[in-house]
Amino acid sequence: MFGAASDIPWQRKIRRVGQLNMTEHDPATMNVEEWADYWTSLKVDAVLVSVTGILAFYQTKVPFHRKGKYLGDRDFFGDCCSAAKKRGLHVIARMSPDLNWADAVAAHPEWFQQDSQGKAVVHTEDSRLFRTCMFSTYMTDYMPAIMREINSLYDVDGMFTNAWPPLGRLPVCHCPVCRKLPPSDSIEYWDKFNDRTVELWKRYDSIAKEKKAANFYFANLGGGIRSTANLVKLGEMCEWFQCDNQGRGGDDTPMWVCAMQGRVCNAVQDGKMATNVTGAWSTGPVRWRNVAKGENEARMWMNETLASGMVPYHHIVGGETGLGEDRRSLEPARKYFEWTAKHDRHFTNKRSIADIGVVMGQRTQLFYRPPRGVLTQQYMDGLYYALLEGRFLFDFVHEEKLAADHLSKYRALILPNIALLSDAQCAQLRAYADAGGSLLATFETSLYSERNEKRPDFGLADVFGIRKAGEIKGTNGNAYAARIESQHAIVEGFADTHWIAGAEFRLPVAAVDHPLLTVVPGFVAYPPELAYPEPSHTSEPAVVVKEEGRSRRVYFPGDVERTLWRSGHTDLTRLLRNAIRWVAGQDSPVTIEGDGVVETFAWETEAGFAVHVLNYTNPAMHRGWLRDFYPIGSQRVRIKLPAGRRVTRVELLRGGATVPFQVNGGSIRFTIPRVVDYEVAALHSA
Numbered sequence: 044m045f046g047a048a049s050d051i052p053w054q055r056k057i058r059r060v061g062q063l064n065m066t067e068h069d070p071a072t073m074n075v076e077e078w079a080d081y082w083t084s085l086k087v088d089a090v091l092v093s094v095t096g097i098l099a100f101y102q103t104k105v106p107f108h109r110k111g112k113y114l115g116d117r118d119f120f121g122d123c124c125s126a127a128k129k130r131g132l133h134v135i136a137r138m139s140p141d142l143n144w145a146d147a148v149a150a151h152p153e154w155f156q157q158d159s160q161g162k163a164v165v166h167t168e169d170s171r172l173f174r175t176c177m178f179s180t181y182m183t184d185y186m187p188a189i190m191r192e193i194n195s196l197y198d199v200d201g202m203f204t205n206a207w208p209p210l211g212r213l214p215v216c217h218c219p220v221c222r223k224l225p226p227s228d229s230i231e232y233w234d235k236f237n238d239r240t241v242e243l244w245k246r247y248d249s250i251a252k253e254k255k256a257a258n259f260y261f262a263n264l265g266g267g268i269r270s271t272a273n274l275v276k277l278g279e280m281c282e283w284f285q286c287d288n289q290g291r292g293g294d295d296t297p298m299w300v301c302a303m304q305g306r307v308c309n310a311v312q313d314g315k316m317a318t319n320v321t322g323a324w325s326t327g328p329v330r331w332r333n334v335a336k337g338e339n340e341a342r343m344w345m346n347e348t349l350a351s352g353m354v355p356y357h358h359i360v361g362g363e364t365g366l367g368e369d370r371r372s373l374e375p376a377r378k379y380f381e382w383t384a385k386h387d388r389h390f391t392n393k394r395s396i397a398d399i400g401v402v403m404g405q406r407t408q409l410f411y412r413p414p415r416g417v418l419t420q421q422y423m424d425g426l427y428y429a430l431l432e433g434r435f436l437f438d439f440v441h442e443e444k445l446a447a448d449h450l451s452k453y454r455a456l457i458l459p460n461i462a463l464l465s466d467a468q469c470a471q472l473r474a475y476a477d478a479g480g481s482l483l484a485t486f487e488t489s490l491y492s493e494r495n496e497k498r499p500d501f502g503l504a505d506v507f508g509i510r511k512a513g514e515i516k517g518t519n520g521n522a523y524a525a526r527i528e529s530q531h532a533i534v535e536g537f538a539d540t541h542w543i544a545g546a547e548f549r550l551p552v553a554a555v556d557h558p559l560l561t562v563v564p565g566f567v568a569y570p571p572e573l574a575y576p577e578p579s580h581t582s583e584p585a586v587v588v589k590e591e592g593r594s595r596r597v598y599f600p601g602d603v604e605r606t607l608w609r610s611g612h613t614d615l616t617r618l619l620r621n622a623i624r625w626v627a628g629q630d631s632p633v634t635i636e637g638d639g640v641v642e643t644f645a646w647e648t649e650a651g652f653a654v655h656v657l658n659y660t661n662p663a664m665h666r667g668w669l670r671d672f673y674p675i676g677s678q679r680v681r682i683k684l685p686a687g688r689r690v691t692r693v694e695l696l697r698g699g700a701t702v703p704f705q706v707n708g709g710s711i712r713f714t715i716p717r718v719v720d721y722e723v724a725a726l727h728s729a
């Protein structure tokens with residue numbers, strides 16, 4: 044993969060991307076040359092230019108491709124395309140296959156999604172537009188006609204569709220084609236959805252290649268761990284993983300969801316390029332498409348993009364006159380991109396240095412039915428928080444990528460309620476543990492097959508030494524507690540107590556010899572007279588711990604990670620940190636010690652190695668947006684160097700200084716004196 048630079052296709056070398064997402068009004072007022080100069084000043088490798096499919100930005104002849112009302116006789120796409128091309132930028136033709144107008148509905152009702160009454164489904168925000176169906180000929184006739192027209196008229200380098208495949212949830216359609224499909228929330232439907240997505244993706248890619256063999260097609264993905272399309276299937280096909288993950292608002296979205304997206308990409312892309320679209324506009328539950336978001340919030344999103352191994356992407360909606368009515372995002376993005384351009388070799392990653400893998404469970408995210416009132420993503424939210432608090436370096440691992448060669452780099456794998464696992468995946472995990480790998484799992488992990496069929500007992504029962512002994516128990520008032528029965532690394536640091544927090548839900552398992560924690564049953568919160576456990580001592584395990592050779596295995600019957608997220612309880616942070624540290628062992632390839640809540644990444648890079656520290660120590664960590672940054676002090680870094688590698692210099696890319704370092708026992712040590720929002724320690728290595 045990392046052959047001579049000239050053998051690598053251009054799209055795998057992209058370091059920066061820009062997009063002015065054109066509005067219908069832009070052809071009337073936008074200054075194309077001025078914008079092209081702006082993107083050139085950002086040193087972007089490519090720009091996305093709107094063709095669309097909802098509104099044409101050029102003189103189309105494709106029926107029902109309506110020309111924008113301000114287009115007149117202008118070739119707006121052509122003007123933008125040639126302005127970019129003459130400045131040496133690659134041009135991606137952007138299309139939207141998701142919506143069309145009433146005249147198209149009248150002529151081609153079969154193109155559109157239908158409700159249960161057979162009526163075309165109206166777009167929620169503008170009732171003049173209707174939602175198209177991805178199983179219809181709209182996708183195989185209309186969209187290809189536009190793509191071929193673009194090929195015939197313009198020198199483009201690739202094609203992109205916005206809004207398809209759908210992000211976040213599977214489509215619901217009652218058109219004659221879809222009525223023959225399984226129900227849209229079923230795994231059987233998901234199979235059809237993935238088959239159709241792969242079929243269309245390949246078709247569009249071959250149309251892109253009709254122009255030039257090097258051209259390619261890609262689409263919006265993203266959605267983090269809750270992505271709808273099968274990411275392993277698309278990861279194999281897609282040249283450019285475009286994450287439509289533009290930002291957060293004041294809706295309790297934690298700071299790290301952009302970095303989490305990067306981890307998802309790394310799990311499926313095998314080193315290929317991924318971009319994360321940062322909205323310059325005001326993202327969140329209340330939106331302003333043409334008003335800039337706060338500079339610090341946008342900057343942290345870019346930081347996370349880079350740190351997690353993705354390529355930054357500056358996205359502005361609407362050009363209007365001059366460089367826009369709101370120009371506040373322009374200069375910060377230019378400065379940021381200029382800074383990254385100085386250090387491209389340190390941001391070009393070869394592999395992540397982490398020996399903990401977190402299984403992300405795409406099927407579980409899509410199809411698992413958690414207890415009432417529970418959101419499936421909360422299991423990962425809680426575990427992620429515990430991993431950050433414990434300063435662990437980790438990768439995501441997709442459940443369809445559990446082959447031995449893929450897992451060999453990991454000392455431990457964590458399964459945060461990965462309920463759906465096939466027999467084959469359970470066998471892969473068993474083989475991993477038999478070979479000395481360590482495992483930590485919670486709650487209903489492996490209790491369901493990949494088809495969401497409930498097993499009588501855990502698929503991994505033998506691996507953890509557990510047996511299901513009842514149905515899920517919830518909480519009525521007080522959640523259950525856990526009684527400390529014996530001393531162990533997992534309960535280190537709990538003093539002056541026999542009881543610690545348990546979890547909100549648990550799946551009872553059979554008693555084990557020498558339990559470490561047992562369940563103290565829950566009881567009511569009110570009245571306090573009745574707020575005591577009866578009995579207070581049981582033999583039901585609150586954790587099951589097993590050691591076989593090098594392999595350490597921990598199973599929590601409770602949804603401890605999710606309860607940490609819901610309660611914020613520090614006992615659960617300590618318990619999870621201890622358990623993760625115990626399964627992962629003391630021999631971590633990278634440690635970063637210091638104050639503050641940080642997210643960290645370590646990479647082998649084109650130039651050597653890089654350690655990224657994102658400073659989340661901020662009152663807006665759990666709820667946007669960031670106002671100010673709160674600098675943290677010295678961070679002491681230790682990295683084990685691979686045999687034969689020598690470091691010549693440690694450079695702080697943000698601080699702009701070189702720092703001293705010591706090498707002994709095969710490890711390099713140095714200190715980052717201060718982190719404002721983000722620091723990258725770049726190790727130049729021979």
Ligand SMILES: [Zn+2]
Nearest residue numbers: 176216218221
């Ligand atoms: Zn349909």
